[in-house]
Amino acid sequence: MSSPLVEELLASLVRRKASGQVVDEGEAARATARWMADAGVTRAILADDPLVQRIALADALRREGVEAITWPTGQGTREALGLEGPPDVCGVTVPSLAVAERGTVVLEASAGHGRGIDVTSRHHVALLPADRIVGTLGEALARTFAGDRPVPSAVSLVSGPSRSSDIEKISTLGAHGALSEHVVVIT
Numbered sequence: 001m002s003s004p005l006v007e008e009l010l011a012s013l014v015r016r017k018a019s020g021q022v023v024d025e026g027e028a029a030r031a032t033a034r035w036m037a038d039a040g041v042t043r044a045i046l047a048d049d050p051l052v053q054r055i056a057l058a059d060a061l062r063r064e065g066v067e068a069i070t071w072p073t074g075q076g077t078r079e080a081l082g083l084e085g086p087p088d089v090c091g092v093t094v095p096s097l098a099v100a101e102r103g104t105v106v107l108e109a110s111a112g113h114g115r116g117i118d119v120t121s122r123h124h125v126a127l128l129p130a131d132r133i134v135g136t137l138g139e140a141l142a143r144t145f146a147g148d149r150p151v152p153s154a155v156s157l158v159s160g161p162s163r164s165s166d167i168e169k170i171s172t173l174g175a176h177g178a179l180s181e182h183v184v185v186i187t
Contacts, residue, residue: 005100005133006185012103013183016160020183022130028186029060032092032125035182037064039123041090046070048112049094051127051186057092066090071114091121091178097140098126098133098183104159105183106140108152115154124158124178130187 002010002022013020023031036044044061046052048070058068093113095105105126109115118124134140137157144155161181 002185002187003130003133005135006130006187008100008135009098009103009133009183009185012099012101013160013181014103016103016181018103018160018181018183020185022185022187025055025186028127028184029055029057032057032127032184033060033064033066035125035184036061036066036090036123039090039180039182040088041066041123042088043067043069044090044092044125045117045121046092047094047114047117048072049127051094051129052092055127055186057127071112071117088123089121090123090125091117091119092125092127093118094127095132097143098128099137099140099157100133100135102137102159104137104140104157106144107156107158108144109154109156110152115156118156118158118178122179124161124181126158126181126183128183128185130185133185 006022010020021031044066046057046068061068093107096108097106107118145151161179
C-alpha cells in the first residue's frame with residue numbers, strides 16, 4: 001500500500017500534466033521500459049547511478065527495442081541527447097528527493113548525472129525511491145543544503161513537462177525542457 005506522501009506526489013504530478021506510477025524494485029525496469037516503448041522512445045540517456053544499474057534498466061530497454069546509453073555518453077552531447085540524430089530521446093534521472101505537495105523532483109548534477117539529461121530530451125523519466133519523498137519544498141531544500149554534505153554544482157527543481165507562456169501569453173510545451181515527464185516511484 002502507498003504512503004500518504006506517495007499518494008500526494010502522484011496527485012500533484014497529474015495537476016502538473018505529468019504522470020507517475022508505483023512499482024516495487026523488481027518491476028521498475030520492466031515498467032519503465034514499457035512506458036518508454038509506449039511513448040515511442042528510440043534512445044534513452046541513463047544517469048550513471050547505482051539504482052539504474054541495480055534494476056538492470058539498460059537490459060530491459062534493449063528488450064523493448066530502445067537504445068540505452070549511460071551518461072557520460074562518450075558521444076557528442078548534441079547527438080547523444082537527440083539534438084542531432086533520433087528525436088525521440090528520453091532522459092532517465094534518479095532524483096535526490098521529491099516534493100509531494102508540488103510534484104517536484106530535485107535533481108543534483110554530478111559526474112554521472114549531467115545537467116542536460118532531463119532538459120534537452122523530449123521525454124523525462126525519474127526513477128524515485130519512495131523513501132526520498134518529502135512533504136514540502138522547505139524540507140527538500142533543507143536536506144539538499146544540510147550539514148557538511150558537498151553542495152552540488154547545480155540543483156534543478158523539475159515540476160512536470162516544460163512549459164512557457166513568454167510570447168503573447170500562449171502556453172507552449174517543451175520550451176525549456178522535456179515535453180513529457182513520468183515518475184516511477186519505487187517501493
